[in-house]
Amino acid sequence: ILVPMHDHSAGIIKLLALVTTVLFAVGLNSFVTNAVTADRTYMSENALSPMNAALEMSGLYVQEGLKFSKEHWKFQKTLDPGLTCEQWSNRTARWLKEELEKLGFPAYITQFQGEKRGYGWNVGTTVKAVRADGTESVLVATEYSREAAKADTIPKQFMDSLGVSVSLAKEFSMVKWLSRDTHFLFTPSCHPGVAVADWMDDYHSTSLFQKSADSIRVPRSTLHAAIHLEVALESSFSTTFDLLSIKVHGSNGQLPNLDLVNTMVRVAASGLGVQNIDFGTLVDVPEWLNPYLNSATHTLLSFMWRQAAGIPNGNHGAGGKYNVDSITVEFSGTGKLKLGIVPKIVEGTLRSLNNVQEHLHQSFYYYLLPSPRTYIPIGHYMVSFGLLFSVVLPSILVLILASKQELVLSFLLVSSFQLGGLVLFLFPWMIQGALSYFSSWRWLRLTLAKDDILVSTWIFLGFCITLLLKSVSRNIHALASSDSNLYSRFLATSKAASIFPLIVFLSSMSLLNFSFATFGTILVALFYVLPGNLALLRKRKGDAAPENSKGRKLMLVLLNPLVWIAALTFLRAQNIHLTDLVPKEELETNAYLFRTWVSYLRFWNNLPHVTGFFPFVTLVLIPLNLINFISL
Numbered sequence: 001i002l003v004p005m006h007d008h009s010a011g012i013i014k015l016l017a018l019v020t021t022v023l024f025a026v027g028l029n030s031f032v033t034n035a036v037t038a039d040r041t042y043m044s045e046n047a048l049s050p051m052n053a054a055l056e057m058s059g060l061y062v063q064e065g066l067k068f069s070k071e072h073w074k075f076q077k078t079l080d081p082g083l084t085c086e087q088w089s090n091r092t093a094r095w096l097k098e099e100l101e102k103l104g105f106p107a108y109i110t111q112f113q114g115e116k117r118g119y120g121w122n123v124g125t126t127v128k129a130v131r132a133d134g135t136e137s138v139l140v141a142t143e144y145s146r147e148a149a150k151a152d153t154i155p156k157q158f159m160d161s162l163g164v165s166v167s168l169a170k171e172f173s174m175v176k177w178l179s180r181d182t183h184f185l186f187t188p189s190c191h192p193g194v195a196v197a198d199w200m201d202d203y204h205s206t207s208l209f210q211k212s213a214d215s216i217r218v219p220r221s222t223l224h225a226a227i228h229l230e231v232a233l234e235s236s237f238s239t240t241f242d243l244l245s246i247k248v249h250g251s252n253g254q255l256p257n258l259d260l261v262n263t264m265v266r267v268a269a270s271g272l273g274v275q276n277i278d279f280g281t282l283v284d285v286p287e288w289l290n291p292y293l294n295s296a297t298h299t300l301l302s303f304m305w306r307q308a309a310g311i312p313n314g315n316h317g318a319g320g321k322y323n324v325d326s327i328t329v330e331f332s333g334t335g336k337l338k339l340g341i342v343p344k345i346v347e348g349t350l351r352s353l354n355n356v357q358e359h360l361h362q363s364f365y366y367y368l369l370p371s372p373r374t375y376i377p378i379g380h381y382m383v384s385f386g387l388l389f390s391v392v393l394p395s396i397l398v399l400i401l402a403s404k405q406e407l408v409l410s411f412l413l414v415s416s417f418q419l420g421g422l423v424l425f426l427f428p429w430m431i432q433g434a435l436s437y438f439s440s441w442r443w444l445r446l447t448l449a450k451d452d453i454l455v456s457t458w459i460f461l462g463f464c465i466t467l468l469l470k471s472v473s474r475n476i477h478a479l480a481s482s483d484s485n486l487y488s489r490f491l492a493t494s495k496a497a498s499i500f501p502l503i504v505f506l507s508s509m510s511l512l513n514f515s516f517a518t519f520g521t522i523l524v525a526l527f528y529v530l531p532g533n534l535a536l537l538r539k540r541k542g543d544a545a546p547e548n549s550k551g552r553k554l555m556l557v558l559l560n561p562l563v564w565i566a567a568l569t570f571l572r573a574q575n576i577h578l579t580d581l582v583p584k585e586e587l588e589t590n591a592y593l594f595r596t597w598v599s600y601l602r603f604w605n606n607l608p609h610v611t612g613f614f615p616f617v618t619l620v621l622i623p624l625n626l627i628n629f630i631s632l
Contacts, residue, residue, distance in 0.1 A: 011205045012156035013394050013401075020390045021534070024525055027387030034384060035300040038374035040157075041262050044362035048259060050266040050352045057171055057344045062159075064103075065167030065343060069148075069160045071099065085190035086118035090146055093121035096162075096186055098124050105169060105184075109220060112198035114191045122199050123186040126218060127169055129178040137181040138350060139226035139324070140165055141196055141315060145189035157239040161229040161340045162186065168350075179354050181221060186317070192239025196228070197318040204322050223324045225260055225353055225360070227346060228315045231339065232332035244268055244345070246372075247328040250320040253307040253513035257325045258375065259363040260353075264329065265372045267348035272341050276333075277372040279303055280313055300370040325360055366514065378514075378573040380442035385510055385518055391525045392503050398496040410497035499529065 043050070075095050079088060091108050094100065100107040105125040114120045128134065130399075142161035159167075165184050172182050187195035203220055231241075246264055248255055269276040283302045285293060293301070306313055312320075313326025331342055353360075366378035399407065502524055509517040 002197075013397055016397055017394045020393050021530060023387045023558055024391045024530070027384050027390075028522075029411050030384040030387060031300075031381075034368075034376050035296040035370040036294070038296070038376050038381075041223065041258070041373055041375050042264075042630065043259060043262055043266075044364075045259050045356055045360060047355045047357075048263050048352045049355060050263045050348065051270060053267060053271070053348045053351045055271070055344045055348055055351075056175065057167065057347050061167045062340045062343060064170045065159050065163035065164075065165075066157060068103075068166040069158060069163035070154070070156075072144070072160065072162050073148045073151070073154050076146050076579070079146070079149065081146075081149070084118065085114070085188070086120065089120045089188040089190065089420045091122050092146075092188070093186075096123040096144060103166070103170070104173070110199065110202060112191075112195060114194055114632065120188045120191040120195055122188075122195055124199070124218065125169065125184050127178075127182045127184065129181050129212055130176060132179050132181060134181055135221045136179075136224055137183055137221045138224055138318075138353060139183045139185060139326075140346065140350075141185040141187065142169060142229040143189040143192075143195075143315070144186050147189075156238045157338070157340070159231070159239075162233040164229055164231065164342050164346065168346055171343075171347065177351070179357075180224065181294060182350070183218075193312065193317060195314060196315045196496065199323075200318045200322060200324075205544065222359075223319075223322070224356075225256075226316060226319045226324050227349065228325040228326065228328040229342075229346065230314070230328060230330040231342065232330060239339055240294075240335050240337060241331040241337050241342075242276055243331070243335040244274050245280055245330040246277065247280055247314040247316065247330065248369075249280075249306045249309075249311075249313050250317045250326070251312055252310040253515060254320040255307075255367065256316075256319075256327055257360040257363050257365060257366055258367055259360050259370075260325045260327060262363070263350045263352045264327065264345070267352065268345045269372070271348055272337075272344055273343070274337060274341075276335075279369060279372075280306060296370040296374070300368060300376070303369050304518065307513065308511060308515035308517065308519050343373075365509075368514075382510070382515065385514065385521070388518065388521045388525065389507070389510075391500060391521075391529050395499045395529070396503070397498040398492055402493040402496075404491040407497070410493045411500075434561075484502045499524075583607060 020282045033418070075092070079091060083091070095108040095110055100123070107111070107123060107125045110124070112122065114121055126137075136625055142165050144162055145160075148160060165186070169182075169184050172178055185196070185199055187199070203218070203223070246261060248261060250256070265277060269277060280302065281303045282547055284338070285298065285301070312318075314330075316326035316328045319326030329346070331339065368381055370376065400412070419495040502520075506517045506524070508521050509520070
């Protein structure tokens with residue numbers, strides 16, 4: 001940010017730049033202290049009473065689950081390993097339906113269209129509560145998998161997630177305390193996410209389960225909660241586990257009610273002795289950071305990283321669309337805890353929910369979890385975000401002090417580049433759609449592959465927008481030769497206007513996906529705002545605007561997103577993976593950095609699934625690119 005026209009304004013902006021830089025450092029430090037000083041979790045809904053839940057899961061029901069797991073393994077061994085996902089799902093679904101009916105459960109099958117692997121089949125059954133009116137229910141879902149077929153033998157006491165569900169279904173069909181219907185759903189593992197989402201869509205539709213191939217009418221009441229089970233099939237098919245992972249992240253960082261998580265933690269830890277509980281695998285960090293990261297800080301960083309990604313880390317993500325509090329529970333590892341207590345953990349959680357006569361609403365939906373027993377509420381972490389976000393205040397002040405003419409020209413310039421970002425983002429799909437539409441016209445048929453068309457489109461648009469940038473830059477530098485003060489004012493206002501869309505975007509995202517907004521603010525501050533603030537603090541009165549060296553110009557060109565778009569798309573078209581370009585020993589040494597970079601850029605390899613990045617590209621990437629190129 002360069003100094004505007006008046007000396008007294010320059011002094012105010014300098015002072016504000018100094019204060020906000022200090023506040024940014026304080027905000028970074030506050031995140032670390034929040035992880036250490038986090039509050040203890042508590043049960044907001046007293047009716048849950050997880051510590052008082054009486055567990056009635058007898059050995060008879062557990063044996064039913066063990067037997068079912070054994071029968072499932074035997075059936076999978078009879079199938080041809082070369083079956084496609086569609087063939088395997090169809091045969092397994094029919095077998096599951098027959099076995100459930102033998103156990104006395106009226107089962108049904110629903111068919112759905114998978115993303116890339118053809119059709120799939122879900123199997124479901126409902127255990128009705130004898131004392132309920134059928135207006136409320138919960139869901140217990142699990143995946144059926146062919147992984148068990150890889151073992152020649154399995155231990156007698158081995159229980160997979162199918163066995164856990166059958167144990168619960170047998171118990172719930174016999175107890176008298178059940179006050180809600182319980183839906184049990186079995187989905188194919190080769191369609192992760194899609195299968196549960198299709199069932200949820202069908203369940204909440206106005207039709208009477210049109211996709212069901214059976215005459216069974218599925219009772220569709222209000223779903224209060226959903227628990228998705230995953231029992232990791234270790235290579236040894238151990239009969240024990242030592243780690244309970246509770247996955248809570250939904251679409252765009254959506255989280256379930258904290259009371260649901262607290263109930264599961266208390267039932268498992270206090271009631272059944274499960275001490276090793278986490279929220280998913282910890283993210284890798286540089287080795288030099290390890291001495292400075294305690295367990296709580298590392299867990300908090302991992303929690304925020306997954307939330308910022310906005311991608312559900314389990315099948316529970318399908319529930320957020322319909323306001324169903326959902327979690328995925330994974331049991332893994334080998335230890336002293338027997339798999340036989342897994343049904344008890346789920347039973348205790350569902351029995352606690354059984355006591356509540358309303359939807360969970362007392363506890364938080366906005367929170368961060370540095371450990372299973374502590375949490376950071378929104379009232380604490382928004383203060384830290386406010387300190388970080390204060391770094392943009394000098395840019396806002398520049399816009400306030402600018403003239404009307406400078407504001408209009410600057411925002412027109414920024415808007416034009418956002419429009420360019422929109423075209424750059426959507427034009428490849430428009431090209432592919434047009435080619436598909438006119439494919440019957442022989443004289444318009446092209447021999448180019450889709451990836452080649454994509455590469456050509458991106459490179460052409462990138463070249464055109466780069467020329468436009470250069471033309472604008474040349475005109476702005478022409479102003480400098482005639483009126484250096486005018487150039488300084490316009491450049492300052494243009495840079496502040498470029499950051500303004502970020503201010504709106506990140507401040508809005510702070511309530512939708514706080515972690516994304518936090519990481520975005522830190523990156524924007526470190527790479528764009530703070531360097532300007534520091535340059536402003538070093539600048540003395542009367543100094544001319546700094547000239548860009550050849551090295552700086554080269555760096556800005558290499559950082560140009562258009563260059564990366566063209567390069568990555570070209571590699572994709574040539575079927576070259578990024579991992580092939582890095583030596584194996586280098587990949588192992590810098591694995592954390594490389595995996596992070598690849599995961600950040602992977603959306604270029606799968607364009608139909610990047611609609612979530614649309615606001616990032618148009619509101620963040622293009623304006624920030626303008627900040628760089630406007631100075632060339």
